[in-house]
Structure formats: structure tokens, C-alpha cells
Amino acid sequence: MFYSIRTQLIAIIVMLIVPFVLMGYLFWNQAATALRESIETTTVQTMNQYADFVESATSQIVNTANQILRSDMTQDWIRSRMDNEDAAKEIQQNIRMRKYFDSVVSNSPIILSVNLFHERWDLWNLEGGDYLETDWYANYRNHGIRWTDSHIDARQNGIYLNRKNVNSLVYPLSDLMNLSEEGMLKINIQTSALQEPLDKLVLGKTGKAFLIAPDGVPILNQKPDAFPDALMEKIRSLADDETKGTRIFRDDERRSIYFYQRMETTGWVVVGTVSEKELFQEITRARQNVIWVAALLFIVAVSLTFWFSSRIANPISRIVRSMKFVEEGDFFKGNAIMARKKIKQNEIGFLTANYLDMVKRLKTYIETEFAQNLRRRNAEYKALLLQINPHFLNNTLEVITSLAAQGRNEDIEQVVNDLSLMLRSSLRMDTELISVRDEIGTIRAFTSILSVCYGNRVQFEIVDGHVSDSIQIPKLLLQPLIENAVKYSLGIVEVAIVSIRIEETDEELTVVIKDNGLGIPEEVLKELKTAAELNFPQDVLNIGEKGIGFKNVIARGRIYYGSRFTVEIRTAANQGTEITMIIPNKR
Known part of the structure; x- marks a missing residue:
């Protein structure tokens, strides 16, 4: 019997573990493939973001150049040069153009300076034709290259500007009446404005990204290693390819991956290179x-x-x-x-x-x-509810005091009526639940009080759809979240917009509260998400010191619904917060 049991157990263990290991290995291979694709996709998205940034900046510069060219002031200046007006008028025209260029620079955060060149003369330095010997001018005049690589422009408005590396758009100036070219417009942007975001791109630990011309010449202050010939052929062929987005090239000889994308406006190419081993080393280590x-x-x-x-x-x-x-x-x-x-x-x-x-x-x-839990849950629920009443009542009384000081009697009457409605609901301790319709009425009273207090600085949008009158939820469950939404939006944006959307299905009630405010800091967000995952009300209340109102809502939901009550938080810095609650239906 001893050996029989042992043999059977060994056979069972082998039959269970071997298929499990094989399935695990196959699953891991599929997961590893998915992870590789996910990592590549994330890298591609990062490259696309930078490419979109450069495309946006350069498009803005092109639009500015077109705006300058079509302006009446520029056209008047061109015609005055063509008509050889007297020196006094010429000086006045130059002064007006300088002021105009200063206004263009001040209105565009990306543009460093604007200059106008005509024969051996420019707007800021007047006489001197040394720019005719520069590489950027030779590339423009001989090859039609309008976008320059990084260089020092000594003919800007100010000595401190003359020391900065810039990239430029060289744009022909012409009389729109007869289309004759009368000089050039040169718009400079600081090289660091393009290079700093590029240096922040994360490609593994040692991967780098470069901005180059189609022939491989660096556009910024970078010194990239020589790229594979096959990659450069693909980059040169991008000019004839209308497909947009980042492409991937694998160099098996160097065991490297290249991500590259061509800019439509400038023809520049952003190239990211990273070792394949380094990019996927965590996957390899996890597989082992x-x-x-x-x-x-x-x-x-x-x-x-x-x-x-x-x-x-x-x-x-x-x-x-x-x-x-x-x-x-x-x-x-x-x-x-x-x-x-x-x-x-x-x-x-x-x-x-x-x-x-x-x-x-x-x-x-x-x-x-079982009997004790019934009594305990009722006591905990009432204790949590009592945490809300004094806090809200104190805030509302302060609002009434402020309105009284301002002599706003009609607003006082409105606030008192709304407060009365809320107190009738919240101070009833003989019931824990309230119909969703009554809760919506309480919310409207609460938001009405806030609207009286803050006037046009706050705006509420309440969408309740077709919610059944028979559905009940814990009373004052939504008030702390709405109060937090107002608190972290008011004063941050010109108008704080708080939307409350309530939708019903056969199984659950979905409540979405959204604001356009500051967003939740990362440290506080981590604490709140941890609280939302805890199952015991006391554990929820004891974690951390932030978000007391939010954790009160979680604790009350846990008491009544247990783990079926879920809360999801979406937030971004200066883009607001969205909180979604899933409440099981109880009729």
C-alpha cells in the first residue's frame, strides 16, 4: 500500500506538472512575443510624439513666414526697396519692420528671432555681406534647402542671441504683385528647443535618438555613429513614400533595432537606435x-x-x-x-x-x-455617515454667513431651502438607504448651494438618464466626491466644470464624476488606489492621511456591498480627474 500510494502520487504529480510546465512555456513564449510587440509599440509611440512635436513647431514657423510675407507692412517694405525711396523713408520702413518682427517673436514661444536679408544687407545689422559665405546660404541658394542644420547666427538682434545655436527656415521674400524675389526671410529657433525633448526620449538604458537630414547629416548638436547602409537607403526612399508614422529596421549584424520617421514639413528624419538585447533583456531574464x-x-x-x-x-x-x-x-x-x-x-x-x-x-x-456583524455593520455605517454631516454643515453655515454679510437675502433663502432638503435626508438615522432619484435631488440641492457660493466660477452638469425609482443606494454617497471635484478645480481653471453622469443597467449602477481641475498628485493617487482595493472598511480609513472624503465613500460602499463595489480613478496633471463607481443594483 505504501508503494502504491507513493507511485500513484508521483504519477499524478508528473501528469499535472509536465503539462503545466509545457503550457506555461508555450504561454510564456506567446506572452514574450506580445511583450516584445508592446515594447516596440511603446517606443514607436514615443518617437511619434517627438515627431508630432517637431512637425507642429516647424509648421508654426512656416505659417509665420507666410503671414509675414503676406502682411501689408512687408509688402510696403519690399516696394520701398524696389522704388529706391529716400533715406529718411527707408529708415522709417526699417524701424517699422523691426517692431513688427519683435511682435512676431513675442507672440510665438518657439521662435527665437527673425531677420530679413537683401543683397549685402540685413535688417538688424544693416551693412555687411559676410552671410553670403555661410553654409546655410550656400545650401539655400545652390540646392534650395530652406531648413538649416544647427549653426551660430551672428546677425541676430542682440549679442546674447548671436551666441546661441539655432536652426532656421530660410524663406524667399517676393513682391506679391509681380512675384519678383527681393531678399530672404530667416526665422531662427533655438536648437535646444528641439534637442532637449529628443534627449529625454527613453530607448532602453543606453539607446539614443537623433535628428538627421536624409543624407545622414545631423540637424542638431549631435554626433551619431555611422548608420547601416541598408537603413540609409530606406531613409532616402521615404521621400517617395506617402505612408506616415514610425518604421522599424532590424540590423541583425549589429543586433540593433532602429526606429525612424520622416518629417513632412522639413524632410528631416528622427532615428532612434537601441541594442535589441538591452531593449528586451527583462523579457529574457524573466524567461530564464x-x-x-x-x-x-x-x-x-x-x-x-x-x-x-x-x-x-x-x-x-x-x-x-x-x-x-x-x-x-x-x-x-x-x-x-x-x-x-x-x-x-x-x-x-x-x-x-x-x-x-x-x-x-x-x-x-x-x-x-453573524449576529454581531449585523449590529457592527449598522454601527460602522452610521459612524461614517456622521463624519460627513458636521463637515458639510460647517461649510454650508460659512456660506450662509458670507451671503448674509453681503446682504444677498434671496441667495440665503435658496441655500437654506437646499440645506433643509439635505438635512432631512442625512439626519434620518432609521434608514441607511435612499432611492437614486432622491439622492439625485440631494445632489442638485448640494450643487445649488455651491453655485450660489461660487457663482460663474463653477458649472455643474448632471445627467441621470432613465434611472428606476426602485433602485436604492447609501445616502450621501456621492457628495464627498463632488465636493473634492470642486475643491481641486476651483481657482485652477477659469471655470470649474464638474459633470455627474448616472447610468443604469440590469446588474449595476454606474456613476461617473468628472472635473477639469488640477488632477491628483502621483503620491496621493497611489494611496487612493490602494484604499480602493482594500476589502475591510477599517483598513480603508486607516491607510494614509490624504483623501479622507474619498476613503469615506470607499468604506461605506464596502460595508454595504463588499467587494462588488468598485471605484476606478483616471487622472492627469492639469487635465482633471474622472472617478467611476460601479454599484450593484439593490431594489
Whole structure:
């Protein structure tokens, strides 16, 4: 019998673990593939974001150049140069153009300076044709290249500007009446404005991103390593490809991955390079760990099978069968299974005797605890509800005091009526629930009080759809969240907009509260999400010191609905917060 049990257990363990390991390995391969694609997708999105930024900045510069060219002031200046007006008028025209360029620079955060070149003369430095010897001018005049790489422009408005590296758009100036070219417009942007966001791109730990021309020449102050010839051929072919977005090129010889995308406005190409091993090293390490853990689990399982076989299996099996009935609440059948065999005087017998004693005490405990839980839940709920009433009442009385000081009697009457409606609901301690319709009425009274207090600085949108009158929820469940939404929006934006949307399905009630305010700081958000995942009300209230109103809502929901009550938070800095509550339907 000893060897039979051991053999069977070993066979079972092998049949269970080997398929599990194989399935785990196959699953991991699929997961690893999905993770690789996810990492590549994330990297592509990062590159796209930078490309969109550069495209937006350069498009803005092109639009500015077109605006300058089409302006009446520029056209008047061009015609005055063509008509060879006297020196006094020419000076006046130059002064007006300088003021105009200053206004253009001040109205555009991306533009560093604007200059106008005509023959051996420019607007800010007047005489001098040394710019005719510069690379940017030669590239423009000989090859038609309007967008320059990084360089020092010594002919800007101010010595401190002349020391900064800039990239520029060189744009022809022409009389729109006869389309004759009369000089050039040069709009400079600081190189660091393009390079700093590029340097912040995260490609693994040592990966880098570069902004280059189609021939591989760096546009910024960067010195990239030589790119593979096959990659450069693909980059040069981008000019004939209308497909947008970031592409991926794998160099098997260097074991590297390249991400590249062409800018439509400038023709520049952003290229990111990272070692394939480095990009996916966490996946490789995790795969090795999975294999080692699977092998270790197999060895441990077989060893434990030898150890726990023989006379242990049957008594434990009876205990397990008994526990299943006890788990279902059938203590009679659980005890009946254990009573079939005589308890022996050994370790297993000691375990069995203590198990039976435990079942007996557990039965008594459950019967006692059930009654106590009913009383405790009612007491905890009322205690949480009482935390809200004084806080809200104090704030409302302060509003009434302020209105009285201002002599706003009609507003006082409105606030008192709304407060009366809310107090009639919240101070009734003989019931824990309120219909959703009544709760919506309470919310409208609450938002009315806030609207009187803050006037046009706050705006509420309440959408309740077709909610059944028979659905009930804990009263004042939504008020703390609405109050927080106003608190962290008011004064942050010109008009604080708080929307409350309530939707009903057969199974649940969905409540979405959204604001356009500051958003929740990362540290506080982490604490609130942790609270939302806890199942015991007291644990929810005891975690951290922030978000008391939010945690009060979670605790009350846990008391009444348990783990079926869920809360999800979406937030972003300076983009507001959205809180979604899923409340099981109780009619």
C-alpha cells in the first residue's frame, strides 16, 4: 500500500506538472512575443510624439513666414526697396519692420528671432555681406534647402542671441504683385528647443535618438555613429513614400533595432537606435527565471510526494472532504465523514481531533459572529455617515454667513431651502438607504448651494438618464466626491466644470464624476488606489492621511456591498480627474 500510494502520487504529480510546465512555456513564449510587440509599440509611440512635436513647431514657423510675407507692412517694405525711396523713408520702413518682427517673436514661444536679408544687407545689422559665405546660404541658394542644420547666427538682434545655436527656415521674400524675389526671410529657433525633448526620449538604458537630414547629416548638436547602409537607403526612399508614422529596421549584424520617421514639413528624419538585447533583456531574464522556477517546482513536488505518502494520504483526504462540507456550511455532513474512522493515537490522530474541535468551535463562532456583524455593520455605517454631516454643515453655515454679510437675502433663502432638503435626508438615522432619484435631488440641492457660493466660477452638469425609482443606494454617497471635484478645480481653471453622469443597467449602477481641475498628485493617487482595493472598511480609513472624503465613500460602499463595489480613478496633471463607481443594483 505504501508503494502504491507513493507511485500513484508521483504519477499524478508528473501528469499535472509536465503539462503545466509545457503550457506555461508555450504561454510564456506567446506572452514574450506580445511583450516584445508592446515594447516596440511603446517606443514607436514615443518617437511619434517627438515627431508630432517637431512637425507642429516647424509648421508654426512656416505659417509665420507666410503671414509675414503676406502682411501689408512687408509688402510696403519690399516696394520701398524696389522704388529706391529716400533715406529718411527707408529708415522709417526699417524701424517699422523691426517692431513688427519683435511682435512676431513675442507672440510665438518657439521662435527665437527673425531677420530679413537683401543683397549685402540685413535688417538688424544693416551693412555687411559676410552671410553670403555661410553654409546655410550656400545650401539655400545652390540646392534650395530652406531648413538649416544647427549653426551660430551672428546677425541676430542682440549679442546674447548671436551666441546661441539655432536652426532656421530660410524663406524667399517676393513682391506679391509681380512675384519678383527681393531678399530672404530667416526665422531662427533655438536648437535646444528641439534637442532637449529628443534627449529625454527613453530607448532602453543606453539607446539614443537623433535628428538627421536624409543624407545622414545631423540637424542638431549631435554626433551619431555611422548608420547601416541598408537603413540609409530606406531613409532616402521615404521621400517617395506617402505612408506616415514610425518604421522599424532590424540590423541583425549589429543586433540593433532602429526606429525612424520622416518629417513632412522639413524632410528631416528622427532615428532612434537601441541594442535589441538591452531593449528586451527583462523579457529574457524573466524567461530564464520561469524555466528555473518550473524545474525547481517539479523537483520539490516529487520530493514532497515521497515524504507525505503512505498512511498520511487517507486521513488527510477525509479531512479535505469534511472541509468542503464545512466550507459550504454543512457541519453535519462534515462531522459524519470524520466519525466513520476511529481516531488513532499518533500525529494524524492529533490533527484529526483538533480539526473536529476546531469545526465545533467554528460553528459556534459563526453563529455568534453573524449576529454581531449585523449590529457592527449598522454601527460602522452610521459612524461614517456622521463624519460627513458636521463637515458639510460647517461649510454650508460659512456660506450662509458670507451671503448674509453681503446682504444677498434671496441667495440665503435658496441655500437654506437646499440645506433643509439635505438635512432631512442625512439626519434620518432609521434608514441607511435612499432611492437614486432622491439622492439625485440631494445632489442638485448640494450643487445649488455651491453655485450660489461660487457663482460663474463653477458649472455643474448632471445627467441621470432613465434611472428606476426602485433602485436604492447609501445616502450621501456621492457628495464627498463632488465636493473634492470642486475643491481641486476651483481657482485652477477659469471655470470649474464638474459633470455627474448616472447610468443604469440590469446588474449595476454606474456613476461617473468628472472635473477639469488640477488632477491628483502621483503620491496621493497611489494611496487612493490602494484604499480602493482594500476589502475591510477599517483598513480603508486607516491607510494614509490624504483623501479622507474619498476613503469615506470607499468604506461605506464596502460595508454595504463588499467587494462588488468598485471605484476606478483616471487622472492627469492639469487635465482633471474622472472617478467611476460601479454599484450593484439593490431594489
